[in-house]
Amino acid sequence: xxxxxxxxxxxxxxxxxxxxxxxxxxxxxxxxxxxxxxxxxxxxxxxxxxxxxxxxxxxxxxxxxxxxxxxxxxxxxxxxxxxxxxxxxxxxxxxxxxxxxxxxxxxxxxxxxxxxxxxxxxxxxxxxxxxxxxxxxxxxxxxxxxxxxxxxxxxxxxxxxxxxxxxxxxxxxxxxxxxxxxxxxxxxxxxxxxxxxxxxxxxxxxxxxxxxxxxxxxxxxxxxxxxxxxxxxxxxxxxxxxxxxxxxxxxxxxxxxxxxxxxxxxxxxxxxxxxxxxxxxxxxxxxxxxxxxxxxxxxxxxxxxxxxxxxxxxxxxxxxxxxxxxxxxxxxxxx
Amino acid sequence: xxxxxxxxxxxxxxxxxxxxxxxxxxxxxxxxxxxxxxxxxxxxxxxxxxxxxxxxxxxxxxxxxxxxxxxxxxxxxxxxxxxxxxxxxxxxxxxxxxxxxxxxxxxxxxxxxxxxxxxxxxxxxxxxxxxxxxxxxxxxxxxxxxxxxxxxxxxxxxxxxxxxxxxxxxxxxxxxxxxxxxxxxxxxx
Numbered sequence: 367x368x369x370x371x372x373x374x375x376x377x378x379x380x381x382x383x384x385x386x387x388x389x390x391x392x393x394x395x396x397x398x399x400x401x402x403x404x405x406x407x408x409x410x411x412x413x414x415x416x417x418x419x420x421x422x423x424x425x426x427x428x429x430x431x432x433x434x435x436x437x438x439x440x441x442x443x444x445x446x447x448x449x450x451x452x453x454x455x456x457x458x459x460x461x462x463x464x465x466x467x468x469x470x471x472x473x474x475x476x477x478x479x480x481x482x483x484x485x486x487x488x489x490x491x492x493x494x495x496x497x498x499x500x501x502x503x504x505x506x507x508x509x510x511x512x513x514x515x516x517x518x519x520x521x522x523x524x525x526x527x528x529x530x531x532x533x534x535x536x537x538x539x540x541x542x543x544x545x546x547x548x549x550x551x552x553x554x555x556x557x558x559x560x561x562x563x564x565x566x567x568x569x570x571x572x573x574x575x576x577x578x579x580x581x582x583x584x585x586x587x588x589x590x591x592x593x594x595x596x597x598x599x600x601x602x603x604x605x606x607x608x609x610x611x612x613x614x615x616x617x618x619x620x621x622x623x624x625x626x627x628x629x630x631x632x633x634x635x636x637x638x639x640x641x642x643x644x645x646x647x648x649x650x651x652x653x654x655x656x657x658x659x660x661x662x663x664x665x666x667x668x669x670x671x672x673x674x675x676x677x678x679x680x681x682x683x684x685x686x687x688x689x690x691x692x693x694x695x696x697x698x699x700x701x
Numbered sequence: 702x703x704x705x706x707x708x709x710x711x712x713x714x715x716x717x718x719x720x721x722x723x724x725x726x727x728x729x730x731x732x733x734x735x736x737x738x739x740x741x742x743x744x745x746x747x748x749x750x751x752x753x754x755x756x757x758x759x760x761x762x763x764x765x766x767x768x769x770x771x772x773x774x775x776x777x778x779x780x781x782x783x784x785x786x787x788x789x790x791x792x793x794x795x796x797x798x799x800x801x802x803x804x805x806x807x808x809x810x811x812x813x814x815x816x817x818x819x820x821x822x823x824x825x826x827x828x829x830x831x832x833x834x835x836x837x838x839x840x841x842x843x844x845x846x847x848x849x850x851x852x853x854x855x856x857x858x859x860x861x862x863x864x865x866x867x868x869x870x871x872x873x874x875x876x877x878x879x880x881x882x883x884x885x886x887x888x889x890x
Contacts, residue, residue: 459818470829475836
């Protein structure tokens with residue numbers, strides 16, 4: 367991970383890495399589904415060619431998709447309800463300033479401005495949700511309104527805006543579908559092992575092809591079924607971390623000012639009170655996951671692997687690296 | 702052999718259509734971004750009279766600055782061509798920057814809620830103008846890159862897509878000492 371000074375290069379790198387991870391996820395799903403369908407007999411290998419229909423894989427995907435679609439369309443409202451958010455109104459000049467930051471970032475991002483909501487919580491934090499830019503929502507905490515100045519607000523809101531623009535919510539939803547699908551297929555595998563013992567199915571396939579290839583597929587499927595769920599979870603978390611880095615870089619694209627987000631993240635790192643309203647279902651949406659806190663980089667290896675966000679120290683370091691580079695565009699002349 | 706050739710031709714046609722459409726989309730985005738700048742500039746024109754009215758009483762010794770703003774606004778509204786208009790708008794930006802900085806020296810102004818709100822509105826309008834220009838230049842960069850790089854330059858050349866002009870600051874803008882403005886403006890949170 368070299369120190370990259372150009373936000374465009376950072377964005378391109380992040381998008382590439384996301385694509386690689388998503389492809390890996392699809393490959394795991396396909397492999398597990400294929401193995402399971404062979405085992406169950408819905409796909410048959412006859413004389414080296416395939417026939418049949420990947421019934422189990424499709425079923426798992428449909429089930430997962432229905433779950434995802436429900437949260438996709440109802441999602442924003444549910445999340446706002448769960449954190450007791452209310453529409454952000456310009457009660458004070460500071461509230462107006464937050465609304466203005468949303469409008470300013472929307473102009474910079476060439477997007478319609480999302481609806482703004484407010485959470486009563488002293489910890490400075492913010493999240494964005496919504497299926498596409500036209501139906502999106504940004505929610506800030508009272509703590510953010512109270513502690514951040516104009517520049518820092520632009521940085522935080524720019525970060526959230528970029529999640530909306532890059533359809534991150536949608537991406538993470540597809541990833542969740544695949545993780546769910548993999549978990550379901552793995553479950554099928556162990557149930558079949560348990561109930562049918564496998565031997566009944568195996569013999570019908572053996573008649574069609576040499577037993578050797580089939581046995582290998584069975585063993586591979588078994589191993590995959592055991593490890594795929596945890597690998598899928600790790601890949602999903604890695605994708606989430608990539609998107610967070612991307613959102614940081616895109617925030618710079620909008621503000622042209624690494625100081626903005628840098629100072630905001632440093633403030634969040636210093637803030638004492640953890641955000642109380644976030645649940646296990648919403649933690650990943652915030653700019654700093656309140657359930658993970660401002661994790662140090664040196665913490666245990668597995669803590670890092672299972673986090674939705676990169677360590678705050680790493681994010682701050684990347685932003686500092688951008689500042690250190692010569693030729694970085696100066697901030698857009700503003701009032 | 703015939704099938705492969707057909708496939709290649711089909712792929713090229715599909716690509717050509719996609720390239721043409723993306724060029725059209727970029728060109729339209731440029732129009733949209735330009736209009737966005739216009740919208741923000743008009744908002745600013747509408748806000749200025751209110752602000753001048755609200756602060757006139759406090760800033761009796763800053764007549765020059767106030768007049769500069771009023772004059773620049775009038776020039777921008779009555780500008781005959783694009784060049785004159787851009788120059789007037791830049792002048793107006795400088796004038797407003799000076800005015801906002803000067804208002805820092807008058808603590809009485811901070812007690813007036815109305816003035817503070819107008820100040821915030823004007824500040825965010827200035828920012829939105831700056832971001833709209835940035836957004837416009839970003840789209841121009843995308844379009845120009847698409848028009849100039851291979852292979853989309855083939856489509857661009859054949860269908861009459863031209864490079865667009867960047868939005869540049871006027872020469873007189875550079876004469877204004879930006880450092881002072883920035884310090885004054887940042888302090889007025």
